[in-house]
Amino acid sequence: MGLTSGRVLVAAVVLAVGLFVATVWLWPRLARRGWRACTGRVVLLLVTQVVLFAAVGLAANRSFLFYGSWADLFGQEQDMGVVVDHGAGSKHVRVMGTQQLDVPGSGRPEVSGQIQKIVVEGARSGIVSPAYVYLPPEYFQAKYAKRTFPASVVLTGYPGTAENLIKGLKYPKTAYLQAREGRMQPMILVMLRPTVAPPRDTECVDVPGGPQTETFFAEDLPAAVSGTYRVGTKPRNWGFMGNSTGAYCALKIALHHPERFAAGAGFSAYYRAAEDVTTGDLFHGDDRLRKRADLLWSLDNLPQGKSSFLVTTSKRGESNLRDTREFIKRVKSPASVSSIVLDSGGHNFNTWNREIPPGMVWLSGKLSAV
Structure with a gap:
């Protein structure tokens, strides 16, 4: 049974209650003196608490989808290199399967759209x-x-899974509903996590001698998708959005690559690359690279293109309020910036689900199909 399975959660809860x-x-019986009774009390209390914490952890993970599988939880990754697909796709994109949206008409792509799992x-x-690629019904x-x-x-x-974007943050369903109600144009979504060199958090940086993550997101990914699906290759055809680490990446890629992306939306972004045990040495002593990964420094010291930015924060509950205001202040023409500032909202799915629908409408308005 999978990590997010309801059966696993029910079994853990039943076991915790039983213990x-x-x-x-x-x-x-265990209240007596002696090493056997003492050992019994210790073991029983320890096992009960471990199972109780496991049940709480499973419930939290099922709600917020921090990890999508046991392999993801324990840092194990399947080797994608051994998979050979002889079906649909292109030179740099392999379509591994499809899944339905939880919307009316599900099962008929021309009515509900389709999600394709790709490599x-x-x-x-x-x-x-x-x-994952979401294709709207019109496609x-x-x-x-x-x-x-x-x-x-x-x-x-980080360290979320791409499934978070479908199940917890509901990007495809939101795109479907917003387009159906006429608030945004039909749009293709390319959904993945920023951890493309797992388990390392590369912060969407081209690491010297290491993973070239910025190159992958800024050049390889849009080129591969445009070569497979009916998506243009001009900046006005492409946007970038994300939450938390994904938000930092979205703003950075749009800021540094206006020749590729017309707009970037960052939901609860931070503005400087993290450097900790999960990232390792990202810059190898190169201060120029470290400064470039600081978006506030980049706005002050690098040319600003025609990219549009959307940033979000809240007056209570988010730690990025001050830096978000600084980001807004430093954006200069020909770039432009918009914001969503909630009165209250933490760094969590509930907050992002309040920001994503208007954020997608905003992004749609910055892009063009031709």
Whole structure:
């Protein structure tokens, strides 16, 4: 059974309750003196608490989708290199399967759209990463057969999974509903996590002698998707958005690559690359690279292109309020910036689900299909 399975959670809860009842029932027998009774009390209390914490952890993970599988939890990764697909795709994109959206008409792509699970191979970076692609209903309709569509890269935070974007943050369903209600144009979403060299958090940086993550997101990914799906290659055809680490990456890629992306939306972004045990040495002593990874420094010291930015924060609950205001202040023409500032909202899925729908409408308005 999977890590996010309801059966696993129910089993853990039942076991925790059973152990609690057993502890209460057996305690009088274990209240005696002697090493055996003492050992019994220690073991029973320890096992009960471990199972209780496991049940709470499983419930939290099922709600927030921090980890999508046991392998993800324990840092194990499947080797994508051994998979050979002889079906749909292109040179740098392999389509591994499809899944339905939880919307009316599910099962008919021309009505509900479709999510495809793919593997992307970076031509320049050499990075291979799984991803999901949401294709709107119009993509499958005859009257749009020759039409191109705008697209956006969508990233999770670290160490989230791409499934978070579908199940917890509901990007495809939101895109479907917003387009159906006429608030945004039909748009393709390319959804993945920023951890393309797991388990390392590379902060979307081209690490000297290491993973070329910025090259993968800024060049390889849009080129591979445009070569597979009906998406243009001009900046106005592409956007970038994400939450937390994904938000930092979205703003950074749009800021540093206006020739590739017309807009970047960062939900609860931070503005400087993290450097800790999860990242390792990202810059290898190169101060120029470290400064470039600081978005506030970049706004002051590097030319600003025509990219548009959306940043979000809250007056209570987010730690990025001050830096977000600094980011807004430092954006200069020809770039432009918009913001969402909530009265209250923490660094969590509930907050992002309040920001994503208007954020997607904003992003759609900055992009063009042609």
